[in-house]
Amino acid sequence: MKNEYDVVVVGSGAGAFMSALSAANLGASVLVVEKGGLWGGTSAKSGGGLWVPNNRNISRAGVSDSSEEAFEYMRGVIPAGEVDDATIMNYIEYSLKMLNFLEAQTELSYTPIPGYADYYPGVEGWKPGGRTVDPSSVDGRKLGEMLYKLVDSPPASKALSVFSMSVSEAVQILTRMPGWKRTCLRVFWGYLTDIPGRLKGRRDRHLAQGNALLSALYLSCKAKGVELVLETPVVSLVESGGRVNGIVVEGGKRIAAGKGVVIAAGGFEHNQETREANLPMPTSAASSSGVETNTGDLIAAAEKLGATTGMMHDAWWTPTVMTPSGPAVLFSEKSKPGLIIVDKMGQRFMNESITYNSYGDCFYRACKEGKDVFPAYCIFDSHYRKKYMFAGLVQAELSPDFMNRAMIGEGKMLIKARSIKEISQKIGVDYEGLKSTMTKVRTYAEAGVDQDFGRGGDDHDVMYGDPEVKPNACLGPMTEGPYYAAELLLGDLGTKGGLEINHDGQVMNEKGGVIDGLYAVGNSTSSIMGSKYPGAGCTLGPAMAIGFKAGHHAMGKPI
Template sequence: MTTQVQPQSAYDVIVVGSGAGAMAAAVVAADQGLSVLVVEKSDKYGGTSAISGGGIWIPNNHYFAEKGGADSFDKAFTYLKAAAGDKVDEARLRAYLEYAPRMIHYLETRSRVRYAVADKYPDYYQHLPGSLPGGRSLDPELFDTSLLGDEYEHMRKPSPTTLLMGRIAWTARHAHKAMSREFGWRLMLLGLMLRYKLDFKGRRKGKMDRRAALGASLIAALRRSLMDRKVPLWLNTEFRELVVEDGRVTGIEVLQGGRKLTLQARRGVIFGCGGFEQNQALREKYLPQPTRADWSATPPGNNTGAALEAAQAIGAATDLMDWAWWAPTIKVPGEEKPRGIFAERAFPGAIVVNGHGKRFVNEAAPYLEFVDAMYREHQKDSQSIPAWVIFDARFRFNYAMGPLMPAQVMPDSRLRKEWLNSVYWKADSLDGLARQIGVDPAGLDATVKRVNEFARTGVDSDFARGGNVFDRYYGDSNVKPNPCLAPLTKGPYYAMRLDAGDIGTKGGLLTDANAQVLHENGQPIPGLYAIGNTSASVMGTSYPGAGGTLGPAMTFGYIAARHIAASL
């Protein structure tokens, strides 16, 4: 049973956290012949990884090579170095690029994890040398959750919004084909629905698809892999403190069922327990203002920075503490957490404005850069947080925006009544809409007229929206001349509030190329490792591609486990 405490209190390796990086580290450590324990403070395993897209950014991967793709270490290093700049030690960059392809090949051949290349998903910074128009981001294959047995009940479940019709699993490749309306998208959707409908065995157990996709697929595969190795996972086990003897981390103290336990880690402790985005005090201490924990798209109550503060207490160095994996979010009443707005911003016919009614960023830009632009613009006159996404009836009919499914599927009459004037605002004219949301009407009118002209010519002279392959990835391939631009001319008009949200913090414990936590004196702290958002990102302040969070988390988990096994 997952939550049952075993009598054993000493292990070679203790992994704190149960996200993708943590469980990948545990799998690899167990394969090295080490005894491993995974501890998780919540009553569900999977962390933020379970509700993520599950993608991993792995340059020079074997999947792309098998499809004839051309990538190399040198090309990837050129790109990553250009993106990260001088904010990250080159040894860490090189370690990531060297071991990331090995990590995923290892997991594919030794565990239940299965991926496919998203060969059309571009790197985010197409203007940088070494970027590729696709092939570096990998998308999880579907996973049969019946293989988990009762353990499936303890997994953090994905939001219904990531499922087709709220219940059918589909990959990011499926979603892209549908959202961009590529040739054959309707037939593809029909096939997915038929597969679900004909799964009589799965349907007997409930309405939800027994197959998992995206981050849920990855977590389910890793959990099954831990079960194969008989690695214990303790839930409801909260990390409290590090145990240090003669300068070496030798264990941890945890709280479980109201009891304090001391657990010995003979070879090492690996922190893979997220960042500090759910800790309002730490947000106010480190992140740009304004900042709110309830703007974050991560699970409330988790990722509160306990590991960060415990390591700082023994002298650990930190870096990038004023950065997060930014993503604009929309709050929906009654839901546990806000929804990140990722693909929808690229759809043609929606614009984003500040309080002056003016655009300030390319709406289709990567989500980290989008919120960074919100903060930079807000510093000028406090008018860009929140921002507002504006669209017309034509957009509303054809496309989704956050919780609003296209009106052809979910007309306004079927929306929850409490959403009006809380999730979305609606008016017959742009002037009326602007006055409802407190945006300058003249500014909004001028902006819409300007964008409508851009839509006619196909050229966004202000922010070059739709001007590169990344922007166009989620554009509507049927809209010409620019798949990301369409005029706003048909009432009623709609607005939705965008907050400066995130999918985790980016700063954390400074580590070396072996994932060892560094002391403020520059030396590794013996016995202590950090991966994922508990560590300062190997990407620096950049976000090179889809899967730029989980890819490094799993890679440095792989590195840490192997380093521990080889160190003694």
Template sequence: MDAKKEVDWLVAGSGAAGMTGAVVAHELGGDVLVVEKEPMFGGTTCKSGGVAWIPGNHRQGEFGVADSAEEGYRYLKGLIGDSVSESRLRAYAERAAEMLQFMMQHSHVDFTPLPEYMDYYENVPGYKPGGRSMDPGVIHLRKLGAEGRSIRDDFTGPLPFSVTVPEGRCLGEMNFKSYLLGAWLLLRYLTDIPARLQGRQDQRLALGPALVSKLRLTLKERGVPLWLNSPVTELMVEQGRVVGANIQREGEQVAVRARRGVLLATGGFSRNAALRQQYQHPAVGGDWTASAPGATGDGIVLGQAVGAGLGFMGSSWWSPTVVLPNDEARLALIAGKAYPGSIMVNRAGKRFTNEAAPYEDVVKDQLASESRGEGAVPAYLLFDATFRSKYPAGNIHPGKLESDARLPKAFFETGLLTRADSIAELAEQTGIDGEQLQATLARFNENARRGEDPDFHRGATHHDRYYADPKVQPNPCLGPVETPPFYALRVEAGDLDTKGGLQADEHGRVLGEAGEPIPGLYAAGNTSAAVMGDTYPGAGATIGSAMTFAYLAAQHAFNNKAPQEKTDG
């Protein structure tokens, strides 16, 4: 006989969306259960930067930032247009700050504004040059006790220790302050003797792992259970209302009734080859995504089975990615593409994008180049010895910290990184049109020496210059590629996860194909069709919206309707 359980609020997924929805429901008096199909918790949030984009947040004034919900709405509306409903856009702009205050009051979540981390599109009304993107801070993993061994620990980065967003930017500047900070972080990491002896990750967590740990610690302290290895196999529907779900747990089917509702927060479908082939550009696929392995669209499929409508299935949170040789780790290339002394080219030997542009735009340009038959998947980030010495690229440390001889041989053997003494030789080894590449570099170098990029306007915006080298003038993003040896880093058309999913309203309620709410069913995060549409307003738009609509879903479920009556059994 199948087991049975009854709760107020059932959450599927243990990333930022799922655990936020669980915290809120508990604080509103609910009996909550979180289920996760993977053996580890944290999902794609744990592989991310953990940044949340929150317009008009209550901490901006501490950092001299003036902002409002209305300005946030104007920026979103100007960027997204009519592709997302007015009510859903306004709900995010007007209530994201409310969510933040609630979570900072009722959980260990503690976000700090990044006053220099700008929105991505400064020509859109309502733009702010900083303060909406927020860093999640740090936490020591030992606070979780034994639970700390179940957090997703495959966050991929170029350093053995964790760094916050401000620390990462400081290290990237490669100046005296950077060296001092790096030395302190490394010393702290090495002197954590128990962790080093056990071969464990850095116990001081930052970025996405820190956010996930703070959320899980909050739930742990409140006695909210998290079932691992427990996928949802089917939603339970009675008289048109979702009343719970069947869970496969330890070889047993458990029927979990949920009086207030079910929140689907299982991530996107970036690892589902069939769905990607059905809905997305033919050149993309799950091999290059930086999402968690569990992002196979489970929640989307479950919602479809009960009549949910879909939206933005052709879209993703695009980012160029670097696939490391172990064929397991995919590293989003966000920072290294803006430093001077580099260009990105297709196999036709042509530039196709402003390399320093927002990562979403770079991949959209990459796919457009591929569609024109120019061979842009993969593309190559080309740089010279000057760049190699001074700047990181993907998982490759600057040459003055890690020489070519110290790099893993697999980097070169797999073609991830190619080195040659001449541009002609580099083109031959990578299959790039050598004659066209020579012409592309001649034009680029001539303009770069003047600090100009008439073709793609690299370095013209605040965003372009954020991850550049301020010591290089007149344009911190531009420098000629001219000093041998030359390098080519293979760059895939990757993503952080997909952004298409179940249509939802301003309360996070899942909508049927005709636009009507499906009673008892909610969705947040990448399981839902993104409130950001086919755009990426700023760093943290993914997590900010995931947490906000999980908050709104729980608020609606507990404050806007009476619970179902308890049943026997």
């Protein structure tokens, strides 16, 4: 690590490496500084998908699109008081250019995912798939020992918690689309035949999802001379002459940045004090799926220089359960037939299949209405357990309960009981309320209509339902014991609040101007998606589009 670079990037996620690659491609000397001992950030734990409307390959998903339709959809989803029209148009235009740059400068190719629908059906401009694009895989052997310093994908995102699979493969397997068993076999075979990899350990060297994205970015950055240093916390920003021109790292070393500093250090999800000062209550850092180094340090450092913040009250909310390996998000599990979510009185309080980000609104609204939902409970029957995965626990037809004693039993992730009455007693939920709820759900499943919350009534809901279940892919009668229950927490993928930026990623000051030399991207910024989540990839997409622009702007080069 030298004393001076053109650009210094703080953080090592997708937005960070895109900023670095963008600047390095223009000849910049770039340093990427990571606080922790692992690199990749929360981006490495993600699905790696990007939400890019009107991408050049969208027709492969059987979808036509346009910038006008994308704007109409985003404007219809995101409240006007949160994000202005120009910001939306900026994203639509430059996400396309970013994706083209990404494919040209790395080994990645991105494929639109058919059937992976936008999250708000009924809004004009909505599309049934194709806007979310899935990265190709990367051979982890190219990373050498850096593979083992890359944040690993969560077990719940892998087949049998071990085998890496792409988002497209995961969708096929989780929704049991035709050919899903063949896909499973291919994934398993690739892992088992990597004998040198197995001698090194369990980690799959066939990289997919967020691990593939970060690996490809890292390899391209390394080829252009970008340096990455780990275990180097930044303690302050250096400003002189009205411009940010460097950082100070732990131990007092000062590193100059002649062209600019990019903050890409994530949100404040693991800072309990900052959560309690900004987010609705109750709130807990323990249920966040963001990497534990995301504590908002650089947001606070920029505020000391007069930076303004926005959206500090919000997060990328998720339904979450605690597993032996930590928080697991129920992305698809919540939509499968045979599972319901109830409060302490045994009553449902929401459409379980709704987009995961909307769980925040549903939980806090229920709390305001006096319902006891912190925690809530997932309840499902043995038919669900046999057929579907749950938080990384493989379905019982492939992995029976006796093989999963670490996850099933008293005091563990899943509580098991012979009857509804027994399960209610074990988890402390009102039996009469739960029994009444189960009776209604059985009636709704038979009729195919959820008269309380409309579950399974639109394309988003059924995307992760079971197409073999009729008349409603998201509703099951729940008549087969034994029964299972899991404590359900309101978790998050990270916080949405952070530094306010302009269209080039420059950090704004309290006077409405910019702080020269200072840029920010990703969850270190106030989300340009506002309080909503238009589609899968709406966290990484903006982080990388703004990172792409920030790298160019710092170098004084137009795109």
